Amino acid sequence: MVSIKDIAKQAGVSISTVSYALNGSPKVTKETSARILAIAKELNYIPSAAARSLKKRETKIIGIYLTNYSGAFYGQLLQGMMETLSENGYELIVCSGKESHRFLPERMIDGAIILDATYETKELLSHAERGHKLVVMDRRMDHPNISQVLLDNKAGATLAIDYLAEKGHRKICVVKGPDISFDARQRLEAVQKAVQRYSHIEYIEIDGDFHKQSGEEAGKKIHQDFTEPVGVFCLNDEMAIGMYNYFSRTNLRIGEDVHIIGFDNIEVSQYIQPRLATINYSKHKWGALASELLLNLIQKKHSPEHERINVSLIEGDSVRNR
Amino acid sequence: MVSIKDIAKQAGVSISTVSYALNGSPKVTKETSARILAIAKELNYIPSAAARSLKKRETKIIGIYLTNYSGAFYGQLLQGMMETLSENGYELIVCSGKESHRFLPERMIDGAIILDATYETKELLSHAERGHKLVVMDRRMDHPNISQVLLDNKAGATLAIDYLAEKGHRKICVVKGPDISFDARQRLEAVQKAVQRYSHIEYIEIDGDFHKQSGEEAGKKIHQDFTEPVGVFCLNDEMAIGMYNYFSRTNLRIGEDVHIIGFDNIEVSQYIQPRLATINYSKHKWGALASELLLNLIQKKHSPEHERINVSLIEGDSVRNR
DNA sequence: TATAATAAAGGAAACGTTTGCAACAAGTGA
């Protein structure tokens, strides 16, 4: 491997001069600099990321921690992040390997964005204590080194329940998410509060874990107890898709017997028949904002910020008038 | 930051002893080792990735280069990779930032898997020349440091055309992919060869770029020229989805007037109505195999290998008898 | 008991950068 040492020798200057030249410092004269650059190119010089980050104590890399890649969900999210980051000279890497949680403490990355409920809050806190900068998208944390940008789950869940009520539904069923998920907990809480406002509504809860399979199982349960049209709020779209799967094998019709609304507006939702009603939000904006807050934190421009992403209702033929 | 130096001082031993202890070397006695480990834990020691990789000239990280995250496509692929890699002590990071192509030459990663047609072959070759190990999944390359694992596009495309022919279609239309894509080129080539075997078939080509939008546009074109039932082979599922979108707004029915088959069997394809006929292959296996070949290359167990992933036909109601 | 072999620990160089400081030359003003 050719290093600045080789360039220095070749150019007959010291390694510090080479370093300055390579970094475009004005301390070295134009001619020397040009000569050094030429030699560097000729020798096919490539800097060592390890050596540089060892010395500079930074990598210009940001990590995003994701639980799983499933949903097409993440495409826009990552896009939003990358744009913001690359404008500021940072690279984004997606971390989801078993040991990737080490990247932050070992200073392989300069900061991290967390969207992974399995990442322990305790651990995040200890990173922050050590001075590392974080943005959390999936929990609430209050610390000078942590910013947060959360979905407005409460508003979303309330919109969903109100929508079902508005369409005349008197029997409402919610398919819950996993306890580990902050979003799931917030949504459920808002649902419980919302249904209380409708004294005539019969309200039922069914377990779910945000995956398709549990949506199918919830569908089965609903089918078994079926007596009259029911409005179902699946706490995310993925379970709603699972429920579609189930009912496509039965004699019950979505939008007639079973009315379904989801949450997230993932890509598939617009392609299934009938179009799934759901709660929408800008994934792109979510990602961009998270990155922005992280950069603010890293560049010490701001103290931690707490932002919220707005949501809106998307109507669909999966919910019709009762 | 606490370093092995601090531990050494605290324990009253040399830094080399600490290093050996931390790495579980048998050179240091059990008691000393235990004492050092205890102190390390107490001081909250965390190694520096930069320092280690500077010295060891490896990072135990593999990078996967992806064009875009769109499809739910990538979930299983990455899963397959991660499993294989983590079994062998490697981490996977997804690279798709603007400057992330520098990760390999700067030795931020130990090897790379390429699934990004915009990555120039010339550049890949220069990396390989420098001794870096690669696996390509989206082009053909022959070099001692490059393994490849490609889809059997030809078999897939042939299956698709035969399927349409078998269902009695005499007018067949193919929606092409972008020239930059190796898969697109291979599929098209096989299509052209396959249709020649059916002298009675009228064959038409329409431009496409693998994105939904172009599928919609292709649909429009087909609609305009519509005279009789037509069989359409979209060179990937995403365009097929786009075409569904288009025809859902028309009076032509998929599976009756327009018969569609795709390629990739992405997740959405099983949820749209009618079920999209398509060409399937195991994304998980594709990813796992790519990782395996890369590890073989890195660990010098093998010389470069050229593997192929089998494909199969998935029937769907989007193609019916004419 | 003297010597060789073995075990445990330490010294120091090396990996490839960055950067504060020193050195030196040439030009400036008094």
Added chain:
DNA sequence: TCACTTGTTGCAAACGTTTCCTTTATTATA
């Protein structure tokens, strides 16, 4: 002419590890 800037370059330490080689202490062998 002298001291003083200013501009250009070099020296050397530092970042935090790993690892080869040496030293020292211990035990086994003759």
